[in-house]
Amino acid sequence: MQVWQYDLVYNAFSFTIAVMASATIFSFFGRSQVAPAYRTALTFTGLVTFIALYHYVRIFNSWDASFTVVSGQIKDSGIKFNDAYRYVDWLLTVPLLLIELILVMRLSPSETIAKSTKLGLLAALMVVLGYPGEISEVNSTRWLWWVLAMLPFLVIVYDLFVGLSDAIAKQPTSARGLVSLARYVTVISWCFYPIVFIFPMIGFTGSGAITAVQVGYTVADIVAKAGFGVLIYMIARRKSEAEGFVDGPGQLATAR
Amino acid sequence: MQVWQYDLVYNAFSFTIAVMASATIFSFFGRSQVAPAYRTALTFTGLVTFIALYHYVRIFNSWDASFTVVSGQIKDSGIKFNDAYRYVDWLLTVPLLLIELILVMRLSPSETIAKSTKLGLLAALMVVLGYPGEISEVNSTRWLWWVLAMLPFLVIVYDLFVGLSDAIAKQPTSARGLVSLARYVTVISWCFYPIVFIFPMIGFTGSGAITAVQVGYTVADIVAKAGFGVLIYMIARRKSEAEGFVDGPGQLATAR
Numbered sequence: 001m002q003v004w005q006y007d008l009v010y011n012a013f014s015f016t017i018a019v020m021a022s023a024t025i026f027s028f029f030g031r032s033q034v035a036p037a038y039r040t041a042l043t044f045t046g047l048v049t050f051i052a053l054y055h056y057v058r059i060f061n062s063w064d065a066s067f068t069v070v071s072g073q074i075k076d077s078g079i080k081f082n083d084a085y086r087y088v089d090w091l092l093t094v095p096l097l098l099i100e101l102i103l104v105m106r107l108s109p110s111e112t113i114a115k116s117t118k119l120g121l122l123a124a125l126m127v128v129l130g131y132p133g134e135i136s137e138v139n140s141t142r143w144l145w146w147v148l149a150m151l152p153f154l155v156i157v158y159d160l161f162v163g164l165s166d167a168i169a170k171q172p173t174s175a176r177g178l179v180s181l182a183r184y185v186t187v188i189s190w191c192f193y194p195i196v197f198i199f200p201m202i203g204f205t206g207s208g209a210i211t212a213v214q215v216g217y218t219v220a221d222i223v224a225k226a227g228f229g230v231l232i233y234m235i236a237r238r239k240s241e242a243e244g245f246v247d248g249p250g251q252l253a254t255a256r
Numbered sequence: 257m258q259v260w261q262y263d264l265v266y267n268a269f270s271f272t273i274a275v276m277a278s279a280t281i282f283s284f285f286g287r288s289q290v291a292p293a294y295r296t297a298l299t300f301t302g303l304v305t306f307i308a309l310y311h312y313v314r315i316f317n318s319w320d321a322s323f324t325v326v327s328g329q330i331k332d333s334g335i336k337f338n339d340a341y342r343y344v345d346w347l348l349t350v351p352l353l354l355i356e357l358i359l360v361m362r363l364s365p366s367e368t369i370a371k372s373t374k375l376g377l378l379a380a381l382m383v384v385l386g387y388p389g390e391i392s393e394v395n396s397t398r399w400l401w402w403v404l405a406m407l408p409f410l411v412i413v414y415d416l417f418v419g420l421s422d423a424i425a426k427q428p429t430s431a432r433g434l435v436s437l438a439r440y441v442t443v444i445s446w447c448f449y450p451i452v453f454i455f456p457m458i459g460f461t462g463s464g465a466i467t468a469v470q471v472g473y474t475v476a477d478i479v480a481k482a483g484f485g486v487l488i489y490m491i492a493r494r495k496s497e498a499e500g501f502v503d504g505p506g507q508l509a510t511a512r
Contacts, residue, residue: 028285036289036502043285047278054274079325084267092274 001074001207006067009214013060016218020053023226030233035245038236041103045229048093048100052225055089058082063214083134086217090127095120097228098156101182104235105167115163119156126152130197139201146197153194157187172242178235185228192220257330257463262323265470269316272474276309279482286489291501294492297359301485304349304356308481311345314338319470339390342473346383349481351376354412357438360491361423371419375412382408386453395457402453409450413443428498434491441484448476 027046031039059082066081067074098119102112126149133145160183171179196216200209283302287295315338322337323330354375358368382405389401416439427435452472456465 031285039285039289043282047281050281051274051278054277058270078327082263082267084263085270088267088271088274091271092278 001067001210003069003072003074005207005211006074009063009211010060012215012218013056013063016056016222017053017060019222019226020049020056023049023229024053027229027233030236033240034233034236035240035243037106037243038104038240041100041232041236044096044100044103045232048096048225049229051092051096052089052221055085058085084131087127087131087134091124093225094123094127097186097224098123100229100232101186104182104232104239105164105171105179106239107167111167115159119159122152122156122159126156130193134197142197142201146194150194153190160186172239174242175235175238178231178238182228182231182235185223185231189220189224189228192216192223196220257323257466259325259328259330261463261467262330265319265467266316268471268474269312269319272312272478273309273316275478275482276305276312279305279485280309283485283489286492289496290489290492291496291499293362293499294360294496297356297488297492300352300356300359301488304352304481305485307348307352308345308477311341314341340387343383343387343390347380350379350383353442353480353484354379356485356488357442360438360488360495361420361427361435362495363423367423371415375415378408378412378415382412386449390453398453398457402450406450409446416442428495430498431491431494434487434494438484438487438491441479441487445476445480445484448472448479452476 024046027042027049031042031046034042062079062082062085065079066077068077069075099116102115102119107115129145129149129152131145133142133149136142136145164183168176168179168183196213199212199216204212280302283298283305287298287302290298318335318338318341321335322333324333325331355372358371358375363371385401385405385408387401389398389405392398392401420439424432424435424439452469455468455472460468
């Protein structure tokens with residue numbers, strides 16, 4: 001591995017720690033600035049980035065421990081980089097990401113539970129099916145699990161675009177565009193993952209592949225978790241305003 | 257011990273740290289979203305997962321220190337894995353788990369104190385009686401303490417199903433099913449522990465038994481503490497709504 005490759009991944013992980021910590025604080029402060037009905041959505045939004053923050057600290061430390069610098073050259077330290085942290089993270093965060101979108105839409109309690117359960121379980125299944133492929137070095141094994149993981153992914157995409165279209169039509173006008181955008185951000189950012197997954201299968205090998213996979217997953221995580229979280233906050237805020245929510249004496253004074 | 261066994265336990269512990277931290281934040285934020293009468297129940301719910309978070313950090317570090325990787329093989333480092341952390345954890349969390357269920361039911365103050373004291377002491381006794389068996393390597397000794405620990409367990413089960421049935425019948429309709437479910441989750445998740453305990457006594461030996469015991473206890477802790485905590489929040493929330501609780505000026509504005 002080249003020094004610039006090692007450094008790029010190292011700095012990308014450190015950057016992501018700062019992003020996830022900031023996004024967590026933003027979501028938790030945001031709770032008091034939206035109507036009570038949307039606070040659980042923002043709790044979940046903050047938990048997603050908090051869980052990612054925890055795992056990026058672990059990933060950073062694992063990366064740091066995996067390599068040593070010997071007279072300006074990067075050498076394996078003998079300690080294996082723990083790839084499982086990502087999958088452990090996704091197993092928790094990917095279902096929560098879908099649930100935060102359902103919660104901010106404020107469907108009926110029964111619909112909320114039904115859709116959260118269905119999409120949450122499909123998301124967990126998708127992550128579980130990806131892992132055996134990720135840890136394999138045999139291309140045919142990687143393709144098999146990639147295809148299996150894509151099946152729940154496609155069901156989720158179908159559900160987001162067809163299953164939720166009635167619910168989106170019922171959102172207040174000021175938030176409808178943002179809710180629809182949140183679906184696109186979900187699907188487009190999630191497409192990064194299966195693409196990054198196939199990098200080693202389409203000719204990227206050695207340290208170039210390792211660098212591309214780590215940086216690729218990191219960029220995808222920032223968009224899908226922190227970027228998506230800001231969008232959820234904006235939706236919650238617009239909907240709160242549409243419902244006449246005023247958050248404190250200062251705003252009351254200016255509203256009068 | 258195989259590398260995959262070591263890694264499975266390692267990643268399961270790390271996963272549990274993330275789950276317990278998230279569940280703690282969820283419960284503590286949830287306090288402001290329920291009526292004041294249910295806030296102590298959510299404080300206890302968050303404390304249970306907070307105590308578990310603390311112990312899983314210790315358990316993770318103890319596991320990490322117990323083994324070393326020598327040229328891709330897992331070897332004992334000579335430092336003993338500290339099993340006592342689990343029992344110290346349960347001594348605190350298991351009585352609190354029963355008390356959070358009593359608190360969310362909102363019985364009369366005298367009943368709350370009587371039932372919390374009785375179930376809390378039985379739960380502590382159950383954990384204390386299990387420990388001498390856990391640290392023994394003699395099967396007959398393990399069975400003796402297993403049977404002794406099962407006695408308070410059975411009294412707790414009897415009390416949850418017979419002693420609390422009048423109180424459950426008095427819960428608001430919207431929460432009654434969830435309160436009843438919480439009893440089943442308690443009893444079913446708690447059954448994991450005596451089953452995992454007997455793994456080494458029924459033929460599981462060596463590294464396979466160690467892996468099965470550690471992963472088994474971890475899954476049981478996640479269900480019994482974090483899963484149960486979400487259920488307690490949902491009960492508190494439904495009961496708050498049934499009692500006309502509105503949490504903030506925004507909701508008042510839309511309710512008008």
